[in-house]
Amino acid sequence: MAVLKVLQYPDEILKEKCILIKKIDSQINQLIDDMIESLQSFPGCVGIAAPQIGSSVQLIGLDVGGHKKTTISHGLVVLLNPVIRMQEGEIISREGCLSLPDYTGNVKRAVKIRVCAQNRLGQPIEIQTEGFEAIVLQHEIDHLNGILFVDRIISLKTDLFRRKFYKKQEK
Numbered sequence: 001m002a003v004l005k006v007l008q009y010p011d012e013i014l015k016e017k018c019i020l021i022k023k024i025d026s027q028i029n030q031l032i033d034d035m036i037e038s039l040q041s042f043p044g045c046v047g048i049a050a051p052q053i054g055s056s057v058q059l060i061g062l063d064v065g066g067h068k069k070t071t072i073s074h075g076l077v078v079l080l081n082p083v084i085r086m087q088e089g090e091i092i093s094r095e096g097c098l099s100l101p102d103y104t105g106n107v108k109r110a111v112k113i114r115v116c117a118q119n120r121l122g123q124p125i126e127i128q129t130e131g132f133e134a135i136v137l138q139h140e141i142d143h144l145n146g147i148l149f150v151d152r153i154i155s156l157k158t159d160l161f162r163r164k165f166y167k168k169q170e171k
């Protein structure tokens with residue numbers, strides 16, 4: 001296992017649509033292990049997508065357990081080829097991203113979602129969740145389509161914030 005370097009905007013890989021994982025071979029298993037280790041190595045990190053660590057395949061990992069905004073948590077979740085099957089409601093919240101470390105932004109997301117995917121054994125799984133976990137899932141699935149949270153911001157003037165400034169305001 002290894003903690004991999006996180007690619008940052010404007011790296012081209014972050015803009016690509018990731019390919020479907022058809023076979024879970026040793027390479028994919030290694031990538032999953034590295035992704036989990038990378039996710040757990042960054043303090044406060046709740047989610048990561050394979051393209052962020054340089055692999056343009058449809059794979060994400062998340063763990064919102066223990067985060068102050070969490071209402072529902074499925075613990076550590078690894079999803080291959082995730083697809084959003086249902087979404088409901090609308091919520092605007094402040095998001096950040098390892099690939100854009102200096103910024104946060106206000107992004108509109110669905111409140112509740114249901115996602116179909118495969119687990120690391122290739123078995124079909126379905127996750128229904130809401131609130132912060134649903135927001136993180138939508139953010140990570142966006143990465144697989146080459147979309148960053150800044151692409152979803154309505155106004156770069158009023159909805160994008162420098163992180164330092166944001167932290168100062170929070171005190």
Ligand SMILES: [Zn+2]
Pocket residue numbers: 096097098099139143
């Ligand atoms: Zn991100």
